[in-house]
């Protein structure tokens with residue numbers, strides 16, 4: 001049995017600084033319906049960076065990280081879905097399992113989850129420091145040796161999937177695959193452009209390749225990212241510029257069927273409708289800062305029958321989609337490991353965010369001992 005409370009080294013955000021402190025926190029034993037997880041790996045996602053850079057307001061102090069996988073170390077009363085020793089991928093939008101959305105199979109728009117408040121279903125957090133509550137980011141807090149999550153946010157996957165790969169299934173891969181398959185419903189032979197090919201954009205490209213989209217056009221400022229995009233299935237790579245829409249029209253013969261934005265910039269989101277053909281779909285995956293509205297030519301959008309849709313977590317149903325994505329990886333159809341550019345220690349997390357700000361590295365993954 002795991003002694004409680006445990007001590008864990010964790011990357012803590014204090015709400016003001018744009019860097020993280022590596023500190024030792026207390027982790028309480030899991031209460032009813034909760035699960036103690038010993039982390040194996042945590043990805044470093046652009047959404048964590050938004051928080052560090054003050055783009056979104058959150059409760060603090062916060063243990064960052066929402067893209068994690070590990071081993072169940074203890075279970076609280078009443079937990080039946082997972083057992084000690086299971087390998088699990090953590091979901092950053094745990095479903096309440098009771099609201100209308102959840103019972104109708106659309107847990108991605110659950111109205112009962114307290115994930116966005118960074119709280120467990122009963123309104124508590126199992127993490128603290130010197131008696132002060134610490135919030136796990138999105139009720140995950142994966143940049144910690146241990147965390148406590150709700151049972152519905154810990155999905156069992158085969159132990160054959162390495163933790164670094166499993167962690168990425170928990171955010172970037174689920175988001176990219178879901179944007180392509182669940183939200184855009186791209187079919188073989190349809191054309192797609194992906195603007196921004198960091199961890200999330202590259203995951204979109206991987207999914208586009210899996211469903212047989214063609215051509216697949218990657219757009220990024222960084223040649224390093226464009227090389228990764230080619231490796232994962234992009235047929236064309238372009239630097240952004242004034243003639244981007246014209247170049248895409250030429251490659252696709254009039255505009256792409258789909259355009260995905262995976263940066264989170266107002267200007268690139270506004271450029272999406274200009275990249276697609278009549279009847280095409282523009283998909284917002286990148287998340288801009290709070291209170292940053294975009295401006296769209298509604299007349300052009302309506303007259304050309306174009307759609308502009310939002311995609312959150314790729315409308316993932318974690319219990320259905322995480323095991324499916326794990327099996328696709330094991331079958332060699334989703335080369336998630338190719339997304340991992342750097343395996344780092346928890347203490348190196350600030351360097352990973354600095355590299356991300358410079359547009360470097362496809363995906364850094366923290367690997368725990």
Ligand SMILES: NC(=O)c1ccc[n+]([C@@H]2O[C@H](COP(=O)([O-])OP(=O)(O)OC[C@H]3O[C@@H](n4cnc5c(N)ncnc54)[C@H](O)[C@@H]3O)[C@@H](O)[C@H]2O)c1
Nearest residue numbers: 046047196197198199200220221263264286287312313359
């Ligand atoms: N919708 C969702 O559910 C969801 C899930 C995860 C992440 N996100 C969001 O997706 C976005 C990307 O996340 P990430 O982890 O891939 O970040 P990242 O930093 O790894 O990737 C961003 C990429 O955009 C490129 N870029 C920056 N400015 C550019 C420009 N002007 N033109 C072209 N390329 C440019 C960078 O070079 C980089 O490759 C973030 O906003 C993140 O919050 C959304």
Ligand SMILES: [Zn+2]
Nearest residue numbers: 045047171172
């Ligand atoms: Zn993420």
Ligand SMILES: [Zn+2]
Nearest residue numbers: 096099102110
């Ligand atoms: Zn719900």
